[in-house]
Amino acid sequence: MKKINSPQNKSLIKLGFLVKKPGMLSLIQDAGRFGTNNLGLTNGGPVDMPAFYWANRLLGNHLLTNKANSSVIEISLGGLVLIAQYDSQIAVTGAPFPLTINGQVKELWRSYSIKAGDIIAFGFANIGVRCYLAIKGGFDIPLSFGSTSTVCREHLGGLSGNKLQANEIVPYNEIKSDNNQLMLAEKDRPNYSNEAILRTVSSYQQHHFSSAQQDLFYSSKYNVSKHYDRMGYRLNGPTIKAGINGILSEGICHGAIQIPNDGQPIVLLNDRQTIGGYPKIGAVIALDTAKLGQLSRGAKVSFTKISIDEAQQLFHSHNELLSQTELIPCD
Amino acid sequence: MTNSLILTDIKINLAGENAVIIYFSEQVSPETCRQIKQAQQLIKNHFSDKIIDLVPSYASILIVYDQLKINHHQLQHQLKTLLANLIADKNSQDKKTLVQLPVYYSIESGPDLIRIASQSNISVNQVIECHSQQEYQVYAIGFAPGFAYLGEVNLQIATPRLTTPRLKVPKGAVGIADKQTAVYPSESPGGWNIIGLCPTDMFNANSAAVTPVQVGDTVKFNAISKQEFLSLGGCLPSKI
Numbered sequence: 001m002k003k004i005n006s007p008q009n010k011s012l013i014k015l016g017f018l019v020k021k022p023g024m025l026s027l028i029q030d031a032g033r034f035g036t037n038n039l040g041l042t043n044g045g046p047v048d049m050p051a052f053y054w055a056n057r058l059l060g061n062h063l064l065t066n067k068a069n070s071s072v073i074e075i076s077l078g079g080l081v082l083i084a085q086y087d088s089q090i091a092v093t094g095a096p097f098p099l100t101i102n103g104q105v106k107e108l109w110r111s112y113s114i115k116a117g118d119i120i121a122f123g124f125a126n127i128g129v130r131c132y133l134a135i136k137g138g139f140d141i142p143l144s145f146g147s148t149s150t151v152c153r154e155h156l157g158g159l160s161g162n163k164l165q166a167n168e169i170v171p172y173n174e175i176k177s178d179n180n181q182l183m184l185a186e187k188d189r190p191n192y193s194n195e196a197i198l199r200t201v202s203s204y205q206q207h208h209f210s211s212a213q214q215d216l217f218y219s220s221k222y223n224v225s226k227h228y229d230r231m232g233y234r235l236n237g238p239t240i241k242a243g244i245n246g247i248l249s250e251g252i253c254h255g256a257i258q259i260p261n262d263g264q265p266i267v268l269l270n271d272r273q274t275i276g277g278y279p280k281i282g283a284v285i286a287l288d289t290a291k292l293g294q295l296s297r298g299a300k301v302s303f304t305k306i307s308i309d310e311a312q313q314l315f316h317s318h319n320e321l322l323s324q325t326e327l328i329p330c331d
Numbered sequence: 332m333t334n335s336l337i338l339t340d341i342k343i344n345l346a347g348e349n350a351v352i353i354y355f356s357e358q359v360s361p362e363t364c365r366q367i368k369q370a371q372q373l374i375k376n377h378f379s380d381k382i383i384d385l386v387p388s389y390a391s392i393l394i395v396y397d398q399l400k401i402n403h404h405q406l407q408h409q410l411k412t413l414l415a416n417l418i419a420d421k422n423s424q425d426k427k428t429l430v431q432l433p434v435y436y437s438i439e440s441g442p443d444l445i446r447i448a449s450q451s452n453i454s455v456n457q458v459i460e461c462h463s464q465q466e467y468q469v470y471a472i473g474f475a476p477g478f479a480y481l482g483e484v485n486l487q488i489a490t491p492r493l494t495t496p497r498l499k500v501p502k503g504a505v506g507i508a509d510k511q512t513a514v515y516p517s518e519s520p521g522g523w524n525i526i527g528l529c530p531t532d533m534f535n536a537n538s539a540a541v542t543p544v545q546v547g548d549t550v551k552f553n554a555i556s557k558q559e560f561l562s563l564g565g566c567l568p569s570k571i
Contacts, residue, residue: 251393
């Protein structure tokens with residue numbers, strides 16, 4: 001009937017990916033929710049920012065000019081299975097998850113055209129924790145406080161303030177594919193391994209840690225404990241003692257390293273609480289929290305101190321590197 | 332004279348790659364709270380879109396900034412100049428924002444009232460009076476969206492947190508933890524001593540004013556009846 005095909009009706013029923021299996025933890029994320037920390041809202045956003053960037057760039061989604069079209073699905077640990085209801089184009093980046101389209105094994109770090117009816121399935125990762133599925137034009141998700149990022153604890157973002165559930169539809173716009181595909185050259189892809197050296201700016205209450213305690217912190221190897229998630233990573237290793245027990249609760253920035261009374265560091269990530277009262281010895285730079293966020297229990301971590309000037313230089317040179325890196329046409 | 336005192340009290344520390352934290356004092360006080368409120372406005376006006384997030388708290392403000400627009404040295408330098416203005420402005424009268432929050436204090440809505448009363452050797456009514464007579468400063472917002480830490484509670488009714496937190500504290504519960512008091516914005520686990528229920532939304536994503544209070548505001552609780560509580564949209568949970 002004609003009515004059903006009218007544009008008005010079509011806009012009422014949004015189509016996209018039908019979630020066949022939601023996997024362990026699949027979350028809608030854009031770059032993050034900013035400017036609302038003062039309300040007690042955390043930032044959210046992709047833990048592996050470079051992977052998020054590449055997933056979008058492979059599809060020509062503009063990250064800086066238009067935040068709204070950069071919503072992706074962050075797949076943690078794997079197990080997500082989707083059925084496409086529209087034609088479009090996708091790209092998957094991040095940890096080397098087994099990816100299949102209609103049962104055929106596919107490489108990450110490149111774009112693919114998909115057709116209505118295609119089944120996109122993610123296995124479970126052997127190395128790394130998260131990968132990113134982007135769609136041409138971004139997923140069509142309403143903004144809450146300026147962002148689509150899902151923070152389950154706050155019941156905000158995504159489709160319903162929660163991780164993806166079976167039988168939900170993640171909407172996107174239909175795009176007839178042009179078969180022009182792009183890939184990121186292997187040499188330009190991040191490495192995913194079982195260890196990371198985390199470059200750290202000495203900050204906050206660092207003066208309350210003796211030089212012996214600081215030397216111990218920066219020369220030791222830590223293991224990722226079983227408590228690791230989007231809020232933060234608890235580490236196990238040599239005990240670090242602060243010269244103070246607690247502080248007046250204060251704002252916690254991304255990457256801040258808390259040393260609670262048990263002396264085991266916690267690196268705080270995207271979904272951290274906005275304020276807290278544990279002493280902090282420093283903060284890991286964003287380039288390296290992206291690596292930390294791909295580690296799982298037992299992975300080895302160490303910290304290396306850098307100056308604020310070095311940290312900001314690294315940020316700018318990485319940005320420059322990204323903008324100079326060319327994508328390669330592929331079929 | 333007092334001006335230079337304040338100057339030496341304010342410290343700017345590095346927080347992260349694109350974040351600094353300003354410490355106004357080592358202690359909580361209404362005066363520090365006023366300074367923070369004022370400084371927050373100055374920083375917002377001066378840096379505008381260079382700021383990504385501002386997190387005021389008890390005695391500090393965390394500033395997260397956009398590295399593409401300003402670097403660490405520029406920010407530090409401009410902040411110092413800016414905070415000198417704050418000092419000069421010290422005696423300018425800030426307009427006080429007083430937010431009144433209705434509370435249904437009762438045994439059924441405040442399961443810890445009797446214990447607080449007996450510990451302090453006063454009546455339940457005296458606990459209620461003590462809590463509702465005073466004006467409180469909003470020192471920080473955090474822990475959960477819209478959770479405002481208010482202080483300071485009269486020592487007579489200041490009570491340490493429960494040794495075992497409740498698994499479920501209802502939305503609107505008014506609690507005391509040591510010298511702090513707060514309203515739970517939504518149902519959550521919690522260890523504060525519950526003395527009543529507030530029907531006002533402390534966090535409403537769909538409202539123009541998402542939270543009724545901001546850091547630096549003043550709050551006063553007004554005792555209301557069960558009838559008033561219900562007519563204001565309050566909801567009595569079956570069990571607290």
